[in-house]
Amino acid sequence: MKFTDKTEQAKTQRTITKDGFLVVPAIISKVGVFDYLATELGLKEDGIKKVARTEKSLFSDETIKSFENATLTIGHPKEDVNAKNWKQLSVGVVRNVKRVGDELTAEAWIYDENAIKTVQEQGVEQLSCGYDCDIKPSTVQDADFEMSPMIGNHVAIVAKGRCGGEVKLADEDKTFMSKTEKFIDAFLGAFGIKLSDEQKKQIEEDEEQGKEGKPEEGKKPEDPKAKPEEKNEEEKEKKMADADLLKRISDLEAENKQLKDAKANTEGEQKRVELLADAKASFADVTFKDSATVREIQESAVISTGIFAKDEAAKLSDEEMAGAYQAAKATAKKLADRALGNVLLKDSNPAATSFDFNSYNEGAK
Incomplete structure (x- = not known):
């Protein structure tokens, strides 16, 4: 069974090598009991299941070796990373994987220029492990299932962590995102963009403001004695908030298009130069x-x-x-x-x- 786990990138001790590569200390995962959608586990039912990640599943020699030099990607690819698609998907690697206490730590080496900009300038600071794993009935208290040893395939730069803020660069949490956040996250994901923590916080604040203008259950929709001026002012503020949110989405989309175009141009020129050298030799x-x-x-x-x-x-x-x-x-x-x-x-x-x-x-x- 395939899994993807998201966590947040470490915000300190980042270094830039002499060649311009970004090196980020990371915590890939940790021991604990985590929430998964039943559908993520391949179950034909709805709801949330609690899955235990034990020392045996996280710190086996097989697991640690499988994540050493794992490919770093932008978002999770539709297929596992392999020899055929590696060149198109890779933006770096994960190195020096080891156990520190109850955490699996590593270094994220980001080679791709656009990916580095995404991390440094866009504030996208989370990673998600992609791995194969079987689940079995749990022997751990308060858990429905537990994992067999995880076999790593890749580590993706993504949006939201499952293991919480203390775990950097780890596990995806699909269970507690707001509806608006899920929609925008999916929408931007089609363009390769993920929401930063600040953006998600702003969306939550906007939602709260919107709720204040909606009637609670059991209450009348409007107070007929309300002053027209107050009602108009509330509507105006709501429209301004909606317009501001749409503008931010539009700006992110435009910026991402520029990054994609620049990457395409770079890849196209690299292909041309390689072909020219090959033709001259042949x-x-x-x-x-x-x-x-x-x-x-x-x-x-x-x-x-x-x-x-x-x-x-x-x-x-x-x-x-x-x-x-x-x-x-x-x-x-x-x-x-x-x-x-x-x-x-x-x-x-x-x-x-x-x-x-x-x-x-x-x-x-």
Whole structure:
């Protein structure tokens, strides 16, 4: 069974390496009894279940080793991190995992520039462990179930912690978020943004203000004797609060789009540079401009091998061109190998010569 656990990042002892990486001391998890939705446990029922995380489940050698060098991600991926998707998902790693008292501690090494900005500037300061774990009937008092040893897969930067404020970078709490907070958290999550503690606090305050304007059960909806001026003022304040909340959401969405665009541009340029280096090494007889686009590099390589003529290559889609480029590489390699073989064959068959060892030996006497 797969689990995700959220906790808050440590706010002290952060360091920046000479290469610009962010290193954050962290507490990944702790021993205790925690609330989980029944659906999170794979149960076909509603409600909340209490699950014990024991010393055996948290501090086994297998568990600690599984979290060492675990991939750090932004949000939980739809699938477990593996060799196929690691490059797209990783923003860093978790290192130096060890037990300290009843807590599992580590260091979060954040490599990605945008992820560092999210942590340092946006105030997103929580992590969530993603791991495989079985549950079984509990032998612990006041717990419905207990966990088998946890096998770590990744650690994600997320929104809300399950284990409480004392645990940094750990467990997701899906049970006690307000309706507004859940909605906004899900909405922003689609854009890769998570609410900070300050933002969530402001939402709770806004909700309280909204409740003050709503009638309690059993009370009349409005006092007919209320002054129109007071009623208008309350409505005005509520509209201002709603508008302010929407503006904050809009600002966060815009800023996140900028971060995503910048990341996409960086990744695109990295791909172009890697392809250019690969093309220059694979097609020695072709001249590639250093400013050439991915499409131009691939097209020049394909045309050079004669797989497609220039007008035919222009009609290919980007995906077809990428496939044609790989075929051109294979063709170029075969041609190069064949030419090399011809040279070696010629060199390996030198003109026959004779040598008279008897004459040589007589001359040496």
